[in-house]
Amino acid sequence: MSQQGNPWWKEPWPWLLMAGPLVAMVxxxxxxxxxxxxxxxxxxxxxxxxxVVEKVEAVAPKSAAARQP
Structure with a gap:
């Protein structure tokens, strides 16, 4: 006996499997x-x-501390 199946676009599993990559692309x-x-x-x-983005407050005390003996 031969069973006739639905076409692939009428099955839910291909759409469910394609939904994850589609959501990631969007x-x-x-x-x-x-x-x-x-x-x-x-x-x-x-x-x-x-x-490079540097904070001005964090850079100034380091350089001032480095200059002091």
Whole structure:
């Protein structure tokens, strides 16, 4: 006896298995969009040197302490 099955697009399992990667791709797109829409968020008391962001308060006492004998 031969059973005729439903076409694959009418079965729930392929859609359930494809949902995880699809959600991850959408979340990645949203993350990229947010990063490009807000590239520089202002931070009080910080300075940027290329890709490195340093706090001004944390840097000043170290350099002052290093100069003292």
């Amino acid at each position: 979340a990645c797109g949203v993350t990229i969009w947010l990063a490009s829409a807000h590239p520089d968020m202002p931070v009080q008391g910080a300075t940027r040197h290329g890709l």
